[in-house]
Amino acid sequence: MICVLLVAGHGTLLESEIKNEATGLYSHLVGIPKALLPGIGGKKILDFWWEVVNMRQLFNEVYLVTNADKYKYYERWATASDFPVENIINDGSTTSRTQLGAVADLELVVRSKRFNDDVMVVAGDMLCEDLNFDIAEVLKFFKFKKGELAIYYEMEEGERTESRGIVEVCPSTHSSGYLRLFSFRITKFYEKPSADVTESRLASVVFYCFQSKTLLTLGEYLKHYPLVEDRGLGKYMEWLINKARITVFGMKLPTGFQLIGQVDLSEYKKWLARYSSKQHGSAAKSITCRSYARVGIMGNPSDGFYGKTIAMTISNFWADVTICESKKVVLIPHPLNDPTEFGSLQDLHGISRKEGYLGGLRLLQATCKKFYQFCSEQGIALAKRNFTLKYDTNIPRQVGLAGSSAIVSATLKCLMKFYDLIDDDLPKPIRANFILNVETEELVITAGLQDRVVQVYEGLVYMDFSKELMEKQGYGKNRTQQPGAFADWWWQGHAAARHPLQGAGQGAGEEASGQVGRFR
Incomplete structure (x- = not known):
């Protein structure tokens, strides 16, 4: 694999504002290219990208493409940063009017170096909120999919779609145990679209992998589009996907990107301050998530027969899981549920006979293992951050209150928050199946669908696991209910029927609920 860092743009706006800034605070940055401006923690922006891709086991070579105007700056940076100076390519342009464009710069590298490798290309002058992601996961996903790959992220409120390349993605499904997984293929690419073109807020940046x-x-593209304004990589991707119909997969990074393209001094200062404050304030922060015990009300608790059920969570029994950043991944055993010390051999015998050998620690470990696997298969590149996990629970064991799945559910919530995943990355129906998969596939625990669904949705939940739904989409139809409305429906149905059980599934009850039907 070859990596190409593109830094050949002429940042006339930012350079001009730095030069004309009245206070003189930025006079020492006059003439310095954007990629070599100070980033987070005093490092230059380009330093972060060089640290990410400087891995000989992943890349045969790393090339840097710049212009004639800024070549000397990058040559000095390379000498100080142990970057091979001979891998700096000068595209010969001196002004924005004579620049070649990113597509021509990439083609220049491929043509002049005569390699036949796959290529990862990155804009080395953009700022990433969290560059501590695992680049190896990006390359592994690219090789696994055997198609082109584009990195995208979820835009924040306030970011304008007119300033980014916007993608629309379509999930193609495949199964893994109880999990129905999705690989996201990019169906449409819009380079800086107007607000009425697409509702998508998935932004693509210059971070691509090409076969x-x-x-x-x-x-071929350069022959058809000779104008420099058409030679941005966003325009090329728009042509590749929308017109050439080349299959391009999407991989999501749970982080933001800024300082893209032509930016001004105020944007540079704003995003630098924001990212710096996030970095300094996140290390010591811990996250605690809670999942509640489940009780069944109607229907087969294990619903292994495509039935319908109603169940609810109860707030006086729960499992808490706490996660905080640490140097290594550490799973802390619970002093009661994962005992390693005993008062005597007789004490060990009594506890083991009563409670068995399996505590909650295995649930934490299995959840972490499956979470990493899920994100790898889904194309979600996680940050290279380690953590410490611990749990506590007051749910009684082996009495049907779903204590095990509560620990798994709370652990999954913690991992999602720790790695900045949102509901769209792991939707609720998929999350419930994930929790079931941890127990049945990883730990061989006999379990049904209902417990995890209720703990994910919380409250009073109606679940329809009909065979048609399960075979079509891999999960049932779930809906939260208002307890008061359910009580009224139950009373009406109970009073209207001759036999108490008959009224639970038809007549007034079925009409009131709209979807409840018969229950096993």
């Missing part, structure tokens, strides 16, 4: 055979289309 060697696809690089042959660079020359």
Whole structure:
């Protein structure tokens, strides 16, 4: 694999504002290219990207493409940063009017170096909120999918879609145990669209992986689009996906990107301050998540027969899981549920006979293992952050209150928050199946669907696990209910029926609920 860092743009706006800034606070940055401006913690922006890709076991070579105007700056940076100076490529442009464009710069590298490798190309002058992600996961996903790959992220409120490349994605499904997984293929790419073109807020940045055979289309594209304004990589991706119909997969990074393209001094100062404050304030922060015990009301508790059920969580029994950043991944055993010390051999015998050998620690470990696997298969690149996990629970064991799945559920919540995943990354129906998969596939615990669904949705939940739904989408139809409305429905149905059980599934009850039907 070859990595190409593009830094050949002419940042005329930012350079001009730095030069004309009245206070003189930025006079020492006059003439310095954007990629070499100070980033977070005093490092230059380009330093972060060089740290990410400087891995000989992943990349045969790393090339840097700049222009004639800024070549000397990057040559000095390379000498100080142990970057091979011979891998700096000068595209010969001196002004924005003579620049080649990113597509031509990439084609210049491929043509001049005559390699036949796959290529990862990154804009080395953009600021990433969290560059501590695992680049190896990006490359592994690219090789696994055997198609082109584009990195995207969820735009924050206030970010304008007109300033980004916007993608629309379509999930293609495959199964893994009880999990129905989704690989996201990019169906449409819009380079800086107007607000009425698409509702998507998934933003693509110059962070792509291309197969060697696809690089042959660079020359074809340049022949058809000779104007420099059409030679941005966003325009090329728009052509590749929308017109050439090349399959491109999407991989989501749970982080934001800024300082993209032409930016001004106020944007640079704003985002630098924001990212710096986030970095300094996050290390000591811990996250605690809670999941509640489950009680069944109607229907088969294990629902292994495509039935319908109603169940609810109860707030006086729960499992808490706490996660905080640490140097290594550490799972802390619970002093009562995972005992390693005993008062005597007789004490060990009595506890083991009564409670068995399996506590909650295995639940934490299995959840972490499956979470990493899920994100790898889904194309979600996690930050390279380690953590310490511990749990506590007051749910009685082996009495049907779903204590095990409560620990798994709370652990999953913690991992999602710790790695900044949102509901769209792991939707509620998929989350419930994930928890079931941890128990049945990883730990061989006999379990049904209902417990996890209720603990994910919380409250009073109606669940329809009909065979048609399960075979079509891999999960049932779940709906939260208002307890008062359910009580009224139950009373009406009970009073209207001759037999108490008959009224639970038809007549007034079925009409009131709209979807409840018969229960096993």
